[in-house]
Amino acid sequence: MSHLNYNHLYYFWMVKRKGSVVKAADALCLTPQTVTGQIRALEGRLNGELFTRVGRNLEATELGQLVFRYADKMFNLSYELMDILNYQQDESVLFEVGIADALSKTLSSRILLAGFPDDGSLHLACYEATHELLMSRLREHKLDMILSDCAGGSLQYPEILSKKLGECGIGFFAAGEVPGEFPACLEQVPLLIPGKRTSMGQQLHRWFDDNGLNVRILGEFDDSAMMKAFGFFRQGIFVAPSIYKQDIFDQNISLIGETHEVRQEYHVMFAERMIQHPALKRLLATDFSDLFAGKDPGIAGL
Incomplete structure (x- = not known):
């Protein structure tokens, strides 16, 4: 086997992550028939089946599990590479953050401000939704970080890291x-x-x-x-x-x-690949003890 078609591998990776051909096709802006054909081509190249159908669901075979583990590392590294290149080249660094809508808006904003540099080089984009929806967007690389009231979701996914900021x-x-x-x-x-x-x-x-x-x-x-x-x-x-x-x-x-x-409680959750994001690094290095003890000087000015 001299080489792989990485488009085929990417389509397989998306189907495995999304859980179905239809959901993967929707995310890829392709028809389900096209995605199915590409996976069949990859199976032919690998001389084995990647999925087996159990009822209405697709489950990865032993070969599929093996291929997915490597594909997951490869494509997460590619996202990390693009992120690092963007941080170095862009005058304004985009920081896409999801905030659980159950959290206090005032306290959430105080936390996020800790990630702002003094030179105004950060462009913040905030999204509000439930914890479950935010976790889904984070795993799909549509968010750089989420701020939530629980860290339970991160324990299900080894690629997601979390840190408790305070309570x-x-x-x-x-x-x-x-x-x-x-x-x-x-x-x-x-x-x-x-x-x-x-x-x-x-x-x-x-x-x-x-x-x-x-x-x-x-x-x-x-x-x-x-x-x-x-x-x-x-x-x-x-x-x-x-x-x-x-x-x-x-x-x-x-x-x-x-x-x-x-x-x-206030937790930040982020993909391991995002650890080099400058705003996230500043936020993780911040001591929020005074904030959660009610001693933050910014409170007096509200």
Whole structure:
């Protein structure tokens, strides 16, 4: 075997990563028939089948698993090469970041600012979505990094690295007075909380049970900004990181109570190939201890 057709190998790699010919064809802007034909040609070159059909799903054969391991290294290295070349040549370095919509926008922006150089050479592009959608985009090389409230997804993929930046407790806020002592007073007013798919939403439900609270939940939100907007219009008690309570007070909102038993975590996740991105390197080297302790000087200027 003197050489391989790398286009054929790339199409196989995409099918294996996407899980189906149809999804790979859509990503490649080709017809499924074309992709299938290219894989058949590669199988002919390798003298063996790369996939076997199990029900409606395609599963890689032993040969397919072997070929994929090498192809995965090859194409990830090619992405890394292009990234490094772009960092060296572009006057403005593009930094595409995904932010889990459950996170506080204020705190997320403070974290991202740590990656900004003083010379204005960084061009930031932010995308908001659920943790699951962001992980998918990250694995498809459509994002350089994601900022999320959990790192569980990164454990499933060896090519994805993660680092916990910090965590903080949460406060319960309302546009008006709430009678009674905290936390029992939470039973008196409808609550606006993060959805059950989020880490904080799951923690809150456990915390209510642990404290014997029979609360009435008016709404669950994947987007923290939407949750806060409902709270500002006097629709119920909402939650937010307690370290930014002064910023919330300035908007005529009262703190009902706070707890450190429910904590919002901040993790960055990125492909191993992105470790050389200048903005990511600065962010990973930053100590966020003061920020998550509520001592960051930037908070006073909000």
